Amino acid sequence: MxxxxxxxxxxxxxxxxxxxxxPSRPRTYSSKSAKKHPFPWFGLDIGGTLVKLIYFEPLSLTPDEEGEEQESLKSIRKYLTSNVAYGSTGVRDTRLELKNVKFQGYIGNLHFIRFPTDQMEIFVNMVKEKQFATLIDVFHATGGGAFKFEQQFLKEIGVNFNKVDELDCVIKGIHFVQHKCGLNGHSECFSxxxxxxxxxxxxxxxxxxxxxxxxxxxxxxxxxxxxxxxxxxxxxxxxxxxxxxxxxxxxxx
Structure with a gap:
């Protein structure tokens, strides 16, 4: 340098x-998410080889919010955070986990999960099983696969993709990690x-x-x-x- x-x-x-x-064009959400984008909060980067999923695990829910949670949401959170492997190919990389992140008025942990793109059908089946579509109707996605798999998700699960520019996400992610969060007690950027x-x-x-x-x-x-x-x-x-x-x-x- x-x-x-x-x-x-x-x-x-x-x-x-x-x-x-x-700049990414903002999406207008349905009445289901008019006040606030509902949990679960996650994003997908669907590449040619790997799908990367980032999941926000809220730690600062109020008693009222916890009481209003549906069982399907609790099941999703438990499944994603209590496992480090999902089937034979899905992996949650605990080395990348960012703890106590302040995001959209909540404090929580960011989890990073990956699986091969050619195993997308397994992910689709998991989304069906865990009843994601009863909680949210929009998945935020980037990468070429956001276009490739958009119709499959709409047809089989009933959710739309909010497609955002991949490089726009990369730059915003760098600045979020480095400027807005004192994460894990050290800088995530190194030389x-x-x-x-x-x-x-x-x-x-x-x-x-x-x-x-x-x-x-x-x-x-x-x-x-x-x-x-x-x-x-x-x-x-x-x-x-x-x-x-x-x-x-x-x-x-």
Whole structure:
């Protein structure tokens, strides 16, 4: 990682080679969720190889809220949080769990679950079994699979997908974790102090209070590069300026 100041020499070139990310269009919810988006709270990132599910486990429900909970909601929470494996392929990664997160007026834990995309039918059956559709009628989803599986979820379960831009989610997620939460007692962002060595790799906490500008390399089935100037100003970078730009700004992978 280099000094921010060296970015100035390439700002103009990069600015001319970016594609603005369109903000996600807000969705209008049905009367079932007019006051507040009902529990359970979770999001899906449906990639070509893996489906990543993030689940918010509320810890600060009021006695009235607990009393109003349906049995199906309690069953979902118990199933997702009391297991670390779901069938033969689903995994809840406890190393990634974020504890005591303040979110939308609640305090709770964020759980990260993954399973192969080619096992989507198993997830669909679990959603049916746990009666998700009796609680919510919208799943928030991103990734190419949000388009691929949208009709299957609507036809078999009766829920719609609120599809959001994947890179928009990545940037907002980075800023949420680093700027809004004192999570797990340490920064979730780190640098590698000995990048030319392979064993052992040394991780150093990275001060994310004023990182701008920086670049994000989002690596999945493909690779997308984003130039981030602030929490709200970011854009895709075209390939021809990557070599120069990557050598002169912070990069978050």
């Amino acid at each position: 280099g000094d921010n100041s060296v970015f100035n020499d390439t700002t103009e070139d990069v600015n001319n080679s970016v594609e603005k990310v369109k 590698i102090s000995n990048p030319l060595e392979t064993d052992p790799i040394k991780k150093e906490p990275f001060d994310f209070r004023d990182p701008y500008p920086y670049m994000v390399a989002n690596i999945g089935c493909g690779v997308s590069i984003m130039l981030v100037k602030s929490q709200t100003d970011y854009a895709r970078v075209q390939e021809q300026v990557l070599e120069e730009a990557l050598s002169s700004v912070y990069v978050v992978c």
